[in-house]
Amino acid sequence: MISSIAELISDRIGTMPAGERRAAQTLIANYPLTGLKTVAEFSTAAGVSSPTILRFVARLGFQNYPEFQSALQDELAAQLQSPASRALDPSSPSGAVSPMLEATLDNMRETFRHLSDKQLADIAARLAERRGKTFLIGGRFTDPLARYMAAHLALIQPEVYHLAGQESIWRDRLIDMGKRDVLVIFDIRRYQESLIRFAEKAHQRGVQIILFTDQWLSPIARFARHVIAGRTAVPSAWDSSAALFVVAETLIGAVTRQLEAAGAKRIRDLESLR
């Protein structure tokens, strides 16, 4: 059962030649607006020629371009008149992906339910105040999160370091760390011995630890000043770090906002550079 043009497209996109597939992808990317424009605009947006667009709509079963546009408009009209259908579409073709998405969305809501505004603000404040250095590190699968956060933080403030590479390398960086510094650690099951050892030594040196972990709490929680516990369970062979990712993004945003509010010179410099 195919009800919308979007479904029709994703149904047949596999059988399309390269050019028409580009058209399809461009249309899907911001559906359905590109289809309401003229053929010429559509074609340049997709980076193909006009005839390819026309062949594309012909392949979808439309006699001509205006007929295609009318269909899109009708669809849009129905959508606009029942805005409730946008919130939670019960008729959504819940195939194999939906359980995964639903679980992830639930995880995020749960994660934030246990995370107060104040807690987030405190952590952001700690990251925003420039007393010492900021170090970030993660485990086998979570290190990319540490990198992601480091990439952003390093842009808005100095002395942000992501600890990468072999254990021996970052272990030696302990000598740079003191009680004015912050260490952000990502560690979910199965918790990594090397990270635990590292956290303990850092803690002994007075470093303030901010820990991103799962709901079962890494042993590092013992040493952590702040603990963010994210939900990770999804119907998959792997755990999901998505909730932690969103928390990280939220924190990045909060830190940025605080620095902006404080009128940090670096932020202004940054904007003028762009």
Added chain:
Amino acid sequence: MISSIAELISDRIGTMPAGERRAAQTLIANYPLTGLKTVAEFSTAAGVSSPTILRFVARLGFQNYPEFQSALQDELAAQLQSPASRALDPSSPSGAVSPMLEATLDNMRETFRHLSDKQLADIAARLAERRGKTFLIGGRFTDPLARYMAAHLALIQPEVYHLAGQESIWRDRLIDMGKRDVLVIFDIRRYQESLIRFAEKAHQRGVQIILFTDQWLSPIARFARHVIAGRTAVPSAWDSSAALFVVAETLIGAVTRQLEAAGAKRIRDLESLR
């Protein structure tokens, strides 16, 4: 302050002559769809003549009819991209907890709404079939996503490589790539020149490209076999990669499942190792 065309109309409808007022009422009645149709259709819908419609849009301050339509489309685009349908959502009394979170959740729903099961299954199948090598790379802020995906994929199948470090390093790896190989690229605004060049050269060598990008589509979409367009807009100084992250996790799960279903020896070996 007048922000929408609908406001503009209701502001000036009092000063309009009868015919134009009928046009205005017809447009407001099912806004903004009537305005997206042709002048002729608009005029018959309103029961007036074409010139009346044109005088109507002229009175609103537009130079010509296409300009008027463009304005309507822009408005519609903004409306579709930030679902304000959240206005009456009873499930979140939390209020200020996090507009950031709400926006992120919306982004994910929107992203998956434009992403069919079939599409995801196709991409997963392509990643699961072991014909050639798999390379992953990302941009400044998205490279961590490439790493995250690589960390998982590398575990369940051989010959998965994340391209890291300086441009010159991974550019030279092009010699290893052929038409049996897959290249996964993450690229969101502002799109990186180096990545575009790289994608083009890889494409010329026959490498199949799977692109993760934002809804405005990186230029790399030209060369991509599969395009995943994620929503990235959040109330923050930064764009959000969370939706793309979730898609990546979903894909990782799907690939794993497909390999399991195929009874891949490596998966069994992996489980026995744990």
Added chain:
DNA sequence: GGAGCGCTGTATCTTATGTTACGTATTTTG
């Protein structure tokens, strides 16, 4: 490696859309 097929873009043509000019009807005002 060669022949065939299919896809794509350039250029041309045709259609129909938006635009304008003008005459008639209608309302307003002195």
Added chain:
DNA sequence: CAAAATACGTAACATAAGATACAGCGCTCC
């Protein structure tokens, strides 16, 4: 009540849009 002014529609026009023919190119399959 008359005259002017304004509004509206018909019809002709110009322009830009969609459609088509054709040739070149790349790709696949022998």
